[in-house]
Every structure is written in structure tokens, then in C-alpha cells.
Amino acid sequence: MRHAHTVEQVRAAEADLMARLPEGTLMQRAASGLAVAISNYLGHTYGARVVLLVGSGDNGGDALYAGAQLARRGAQVTAILLSDKAHDAGIAALTAAGGRIHPLASSAKGAAIASADIVVDGIVGIGGRPGLKPEAQAVVQVAVDHDVPIVAVDMPSGVDVDSGETPAEHVKAAFTVTFGTHKICHFVDPAAAACGPVHLIDIGLELPAPAVSAIQDADIRERYPVPHGESDKYSRGVLGLMAGSSQYPGAAVIATSGALAGPIGMLRYLGPDEVATAVRAAHPEIVAGEGRVQAWAIGSGLGDELEVDKVRELLNAEEPVLLDADGLKALDDSGDHIGVLATPHAGELARLLGVERSTVEAERLKHAKLAAERFDVTVLLKGATTVIAAPDGQVRVSSNATPWLATAGAGDVLAGLCGSLLAAGLTPLDAASLGAYLHGAAAQLASASGPLTAMQVAKKIPEATRLLLDQDIPG
Ligand SMILES: NC(=O)C1=CN([C@@H]2O[C@H](COP(=O)(O)OP(=O)(O)OC[C@H]3O[C@@H](n4cnc5c(N)ncnc54)[C@H](O)[C@@H]3O)[C@@H](O)[C@H]2O)[C@@H](O)CC1
Numbered sequence: 001m002r003h004a005h006t007v008e009q010v011r012a013a014e015a016d017l018m019a020r021l022p023e024g025t026l027m028q029r030a031a032s033g034l035a036v037a038i039s040n041y042l043g044h045t046y047g048a049r050v051v052l053l054v055g056s057g058d059n060g061g062d063a064l065y066a067g068a069q070l071a072r073r074g075a076q077v078t079a080i081l082l083s084d085k086a087h088d089a090g091i092a093a094l095t096a097a098g099g100r101i102h103p104l105a106s107s108a109k110g111a112a113i114a115s116a117d118i119v120v121d122g123i124v125g126i127g128g129r130p131g132l133k134p135e136a137q138a139v140v141q142v143a144v145d146h147d148v149p150i151v152a153v154d155m156p157s158g159v160d161v162d163s164g165e166t167p168a169e170h171v172k173a174a175f176t177v178t179f180g181t182h183k184i185c186h187f188v189d190p191a192a193a194a195c196g197p198v199h200l201i202d203i204g205l206e207l208p209a210p211a212v213s214a215i216q217d218a219d220i221r222e223r224y225p226v227p228h229g230e231s232d233k234y235s236r237g238v239l240g241l242m243a244g245s246s247q248y249p250g251a252a253v254i255a256t257s258g259a260l261a262g263p264i265g266m267l268r269y270l271g272p273d274e275v276a277t278a279v280r281a282a283h284p285e286i287v288a289g290e291g292r293v294q295a296w297a298i299g300s301g302l303g304d305e306l307e308v309d310k311v312r313e314l315l316n317a318e319e320p321v322l323l324d325a326d327g328l329k330a331l332d333d334s335g336d337h338i339g340v341l342a343t344p345h346a347g348e349l350a351r352l353l354g355v356e357r358s359t360v361e362a363e364r365l366k367h368a369k370l371a372a373e374r375f376d377v378t379v380l381l382k383g384a385t386t387v388i389a390a391p392d393g394q395v396r397v398s399s400n401a402t403p404w405l406a407t408a409g410a411g412d413v414l415a416g417l418c419g420s421l422l423a424a425g426l427t428p429l430d431a432a433s434l435g436a437y438l439h440g441a442a443a444q445l446a447s448a449s450g451p452l453t454a455m456q457v458a459k460k461i462p463e464a465t466r467l468l469l470d471q472d473i474p475g
């Protein structure tokens with residue numbers, strides 16, 4: 001996993017390290033990493049036209065020192081000072097290296113930005129409040145109008161660093177270079193979408209447990225319940241699936257496709273006879289009717305046929321339960337639901353919490369955590385980046401989805417797959433994490449940069465799993 005820490009955690013780790021190192025060492029490490037990333041992006045340094053947008057703090061200092069390094073290697077570097085205050089030693093370094101300094105009032109600044117190969121956003125970093133001042137917004141707009149790529153120093157200025165929210169104007173970066181550890185805004189939308197690819201420069205910080213972790217390929221290898229020589233269909237896990245209705249029979253076929261593509265040894269389907277017939281026609285290996293299961297997945301396409309009392313009984317039983325779509329209506333905030341995984345999209349989470357959908361979309365991390373705490377469940381909030389919040393406060397994100405995945409039935413596949421991982425014995429947090437990541441990987445395979453259907457995603461899950469497990473097929 002990659003890890004993100006809060007501003008407070010980063011400041012404490014920086015203070016610890018700075019106390020042991022000569023003054024300025026950390027900033028030099030940061031600036032060197034930034035300069036190399038800019039050179040790599042441009043493909044050349046000599047003659048490159050680089051404009052630095054420099055705010056009043058150390059974020060501007062990073063930009064100035066990186067600019068000085070680039071200037072020493074032949075780049076034409078111009079700094080635009082957005083505040084009366086700027087990092088003095090950084091300005092001296094840039095000037096000594098042959099860089100130019102423009103105050104905000106300079107009439108030449110617009111032309112410098114318009115003809116730049118890259119603009120470096122050193123306006124604010126972890127010390128910034130959300131939003132851009134009008135003068136900063138104006139220069140950023142010149143870069144946007146002239147299609148000049150912007151590299152964000154630490155993070156795009158104007159985003160809310162610790163929540164990933166973007167309540168006001170902010171920079172949209174071509175890429176971001178960050179230092180020491182990731183910050184929450186790199187992982188959580190909408191801010192994450194403004195970062196572009198994020199490069200992490202190690203500056204030697206020693207960090208505590210992360211606030212948010214992002215799932216990577218290696219996590220699948222580490223945690224996927226791969227069967228072994230002694231496994232049988234029961235020990236691999238049996239999932240009970242309640243989905244689909246006479247109104248939405250397709251949801252059952254799609255959700256069962258997702259479940260069968262996961263690690264379980266057997267799938268039991270419970271639902272109306274005609275839907276069970278359709279499900280078994282699609283998947284003859286499915287067993288219809290009651291029986292012992294290790295986990296339940298309930299909800300996709302149930303419509304009005306949701307039996308709230310029965311579901312609440314299951315919520316209080318020992319087996320873990322996944323609640324999706326209509327099944328979420330059975331969730332209440334009384335009692336212990338520690339084994340429950342809820343998989344809402346923003347609209348469903350908004351209904352659960354009694355707020356507007358747009359509020360959830362703007363404050364995704366906050367509302368996922370709020371619901372995890374209030375309902376005592378693990379919450380998987382679907383979206384371009386999936387946010388997973390456990391009731392103990394752990395948060396993970398999965399960011400490998402393709403926008404083509406925004407298609408009917410994709411959520412049913414995810415519910416089936418996560419249910420399958422639950423039945424195979426993973427915790428709700430791991431089942432949600434691996435499910436979201438494998439779902440994203442399968443969608444990438446199914447899409448190959450083009451449209452896809454939910455059933456195509458389900459069909460690609462085994463291949464995505466195999467690639468991520470890096471296992472050759474025997475025989
Ligand atoms: N502390 C360290 O040792 C290191 C810090 N580093 C850099 O230092 C940055 C943090 O520096 P600072 O703590 O000086 O803080 P910033 O540079 O993020 O911001 C400093 C000042 O900007 C002003 N400000 C706040 N919000 C603003 C807004 N929306 N618009 C305009 N001005 C605003 C405030 O007066 C604030 O004090 C990090 O993000 C990173 O880039 C790196 O050099 C790594 C080492």
C-alpha cells in the first residue's frame with residue numbers, strides 16, 4: 001500500500017528530522033527531487049522555459065531552489081512573486097544561478113507564463129488554506145489559457161490537504177511532486193483528480209500509522225485467499241446471494257457473475273423462482289435455495305422485494321453481510337454491525353445520512369467515515385476513486401478504475417465480488433479493498449480505452465486476478 005499522512009503528522013515528522021540535520025537540508029532534498037522530476041517531464045533542461053509561481057512560504061522556497069538548480073543546468077527560469085514575502089535564501093539562490101525575479105506588479109509576467117514550457121505551482125503547500133487569492137488565480141488562468149502544463153509542488157494549491165475537498169478555486173496539475181509521504185488530497189477525490197500522477201520524493205521522514213492508504217498490485221498478492229492442496233468447495237467459502245427481482249432479474253445474473261469470478265467454492269442463490277431459473281441458465285454451477293453459508297451478499301436489484309426483517313436478522317447473526325443498493329435500506333444505526341460491509345454510491349450514502357448527494361460528492365472522505373462510525377459498518381463508497389472506511393477509523397482508497405466503468409450493473413459485479421471475498425474469510429476492510437481493486441483492474445482489461453458492459457467486467461475478473469497474483473496457469 002502507499003500511505004498518506006495528515007499535515008499534523010507530516011509537520012511532527014519534519015520537526016523531528018530537522019532537529020537532527022543542518023538547516024535547509026530537507027528543503028534541498030525536496031528541491032532536488034522536484035528539479036529532477038521537472039527535467040524528466042520536459043525531456044530536456046538546457047533552454048527550457050520555466051516559470052515559478054512563488055507564494056510566501058516554504059512551498060515557494062522549494063520552487064525557488066528547484067528553479068535555481070534548473071537554471072544552473074541551462075534553463076531560463078523566471079519567478080513570479082505572488083506575495084510581498086518570499087523565501088529569501090531561495091530568491092538569493094535563484095538570482096545567483098541567473099534566474100529572473102518578477103514582482104506581481106510586473107507587466108512582463110503574462111508573456112513569461114504564456115511562452116513557458118512548464119509552470120511550477122509553489123503558491124502554497126501544507127500550510128495553505130483552501131482556495132486561491134484573485135492574483136494567484138489570475139496567473140494560473142494565463143497558464144491554463146495557453147495550455148502550459150503546471151507541476152504542483154507538494155499539492156495543487158487551493159485544495160484542502162487533509163480532506164481532499166475542493167471548496168474553492170485550485171490549481172489543476174499535469175503532475176505533482178510531493179515530499180516525505182503522500183498527503184490525503186493525493187488519494188481522495190475531488191482533489192486527487194487535480195493532482196495528476198503523483199511522484200513521491202523520499203526526504204527521510206519517520207512516520208506514524210497512516211491516515212489513508214492506497215491499494216496497490218502487491219496488496220492483492222499479499223492478501224488474496226488463494227486455495228491450496230487441502231481446500232475443498234466449502235473451505236474456500238460459500239456465499240449466499242440475495243439479489244434481483246421480477247422487476248430487475250438481470251441484477252441477479254450480473255451479481256452472481258461477479259461472485260463466481262471471486263475466490264468462493266460455492267454460490268447459493270436465494271430469490272424468486274423465475275429469477276433463479278435465469279441465474280442457473282447463465283451459471284449452472286449455482287445452487288438455488290437455503291443452506292449453510294459463510295457470508296451473505298444482499299441487495300442488487302431487489303427493488304420492492306427487500307425483506308427488511310429477514311435482512312436485519314442476518315445482520316445480527318454471526319456471518320458477515322454485504323449490503324448493496326436496495327439492501328442498504330435495511331441498515332439502521334442501532335447495534336453492532338462490525339461484520340457488515342455496505343457498498344453505496346454517493347446517492348445511496350446521501351440517503352443513509354440524510355444529506356444531499358452533492359454534499360457527499362464534495363466531501364467523500366468525511367461522509368464515508370461518518371457512515372462507518374454511525375452505522376458501525378465498513379463503508380465502500382463507490383466513485384472514480386473508491387473510498388473505504390472501517391469503523392475502527394482505518395481508511396483505504398482504490399484508484400485504478402476507468403471512467404468507462406460508470407455503466408449499469410458494474411456495482412452489481414462489485415457487490416458479488418466483494419461478497420465472494422468476504423465468504424472466503426477476508427475482513428470487510430480487506431474484502432472491500434481487494435474487491436474494488438480487482439474490479440478496477442478487470443474493467444481496465446475489459447475496456448482497453450473503450451466502452452464496456454458490466455458482464456464483460458465480470459468475465460475479466462479471473463484474468464485480472466491471475467495477472468495480479470502473477471501466477472502461471474498450470475498444465
Ligand atoms: N518544513 C520542511 O522542512 C519542509 C517543507 N517543505 C515545503 O514546505 C511546505 C510548507 O511550507 P509552509 O509551512 O511555509 O507553508 P506554505 O508554503 O504552504 O504556506 C505558507 C503561507 O501561505 C499563506 N497562505 C495560506 N493559505 C493561502 C492561500 N490560499 N493563498 C495564499 N497564501 C496562503 C499563509 O500566510 C501561510 O503561512 C510544504 O508543502 C513543502 O512544499 C519541503 O521543503 C520539505 C521540507
Ligand SMILES: [K+]
Pocket residue numbers: 059121122123124125152153154155156157
Ligand atoms: K503547491
